[in-house]
Amino acid sequence: MYYAGVDIGGKNIKMGIVDDFGKVLASTVYKTQMERGYDAILLELINNINTLCEQAGFEFDELSGIGIGVPGIVNSRAGLVMSCSNLQWKGVDLANDVKNLTGKPCKVCNDANCAALGEQRFGSGKNYKNLVFVTLGTGIGSGIIIDGKLFEGLGCAGAEAGHMGIQVEGDVCACGNKGCWEEFISASALVKQTKAAIEKYPDSRLAQICKDGISGKSAFIAAREGDGVAKGVVDRYIGYLTYGIIGLTNILHPQAFILGGGVANEGASLILPVKKMLNDYIDNNGFYPYVDVVGASLGDSAGYMGAAALVM
């Protein structure tokens, strides 16, 4: 059977036709142009699904369902987008609108949750029924899978682990909480931490490397070259990341954490120390089994693939 998965972002909309085994038969990316408003976005979205079906070599009628991920607060049971500041949508009856326009089953969900589901069904979470997915991007996205199913909590905002507080006297976050995990482990936070280190050590190799611009990669690059200052930044960052992961393990004890987003592209130099610290902690407290930590494998496709999985 074939399913359409759609990942609506503030800038781009990604979509694909996916089969039950996670094979992507056709896919496309195009500009959201959110200023067009909801109706225009919706009609083009359905048109583009039609086109993808053609490209995949079957009729739209044969499509079994449409799943959509939205970057906001979604009541997934009702298919309602409660609020989505990126798109300026509020109380939008998205799933029903799609159903009415296409005659197809439609489910809608928070985008980070879709990505979590995508990784669990088709990506590096394939071997796990219980996992926590965290994307280390500009902000933090997260999703929780329990017994093979997306766990959303009552608010369906997506498991917002990025707003778990890890510093009770910390800076106030836009969400109103203090010392949110996001403020320590997002790519933007890592850039800030790198900047602070450069100001303190302007003669370091790290400062040299960052002359033409600082990114979330800079500290990792300089650390690999043996720079002590950069190594300090990376170690501290890994400490912050592991700290939240240990907190989540004490609450949820999943089989695995899947790390996605830009910073996770650092691969083993990020993932292995996190895994070691986490499992040393579990060892110390005797509440086995150990927990795996792995990098996400679907990249930008995780969102629409997981959205498709919503209707499988």
Add this chain to the structure above:
Amino acid sequence: MYYAGVDIGGKNIKMGIVDDFGKVLASTVYKTQMERGYDAILLELINNINTLCEQAGFEFDELSGIGIGVPGIVNSRAGLVMSCSNLQWKGVDLANDVKNLTGKPCKVCNDANCAALGEQRFGSGKNYKNLVFVTLGTGIGSGIIIDGKLFEGLGCAGAEAGHMGIQVEGDVCACGNKGCWEEFISASALVKQTKAAIEKYPDSRLAQICKDGISGKSAFIAAREGDGVAKGVVDRYIGYLTYGIIGLTNILHPQAFILGGGVANEGASLILPVKKMLNDYIDNNGFYPYVDVVGASLGDSAGYMGAAALVM
């Protein structure tokens, strides 16, 4: 049908005969005397269940099952007590031993998880299928109910929310983590916070009240008398408590938090401000529904009542 619920503690063993509606037909408390060793404790435990059945007016044969809560790491699926430092048990096949000795179905679980289940089935969590239970005692116990069922994670250690870190640069805890929530919100932590305030303000009403001894109640008593210093201690404590509750809401978004243990006996003066701060936060971020915060209602019986519910 009738079930035996047993709550094994380091000092006392509480047990009761409970029916499907949570009516306690007979109950008893006696000393654990853990130095007797596992076999002696087990045999007396079964004898006492026999006696309680008699007291309740039926034969042991009519008992439908035995549930047991243990203060340690329990593999509840296997019925194994992995480790229990209070009783010095390690790798004890408790559920099978009880089955073999009695011919009754037996389930074993972490004690805090049993108490959570007790409150959810028969106590103040009765109206909720999704809740987080936290006991504010000498230490912190916690349990998570999702869709009416106990959620244990893979390690079955009990949802150890007390070891969620809330201060990334905080003091090292016995568990190896830093700045654990427990170190801020246990009754012992509240006593420490009260002591620190007294040292700083030896002329306060709080200091006066504490002359004959400090307890988790002292600050609440002085605050009710209008003492500013005590009010500061209470407000800060409530802030710590709410901080972790907001973190848990961002991850789990349950319908309710149930607060038990000594400090929760303060009732409305503790619970109402927590509830307000939590729901102001939810309001601010628009991820409704609101979350209830209520006091536990079963007291010391929650553990054995929940243990009985394991086999219902």
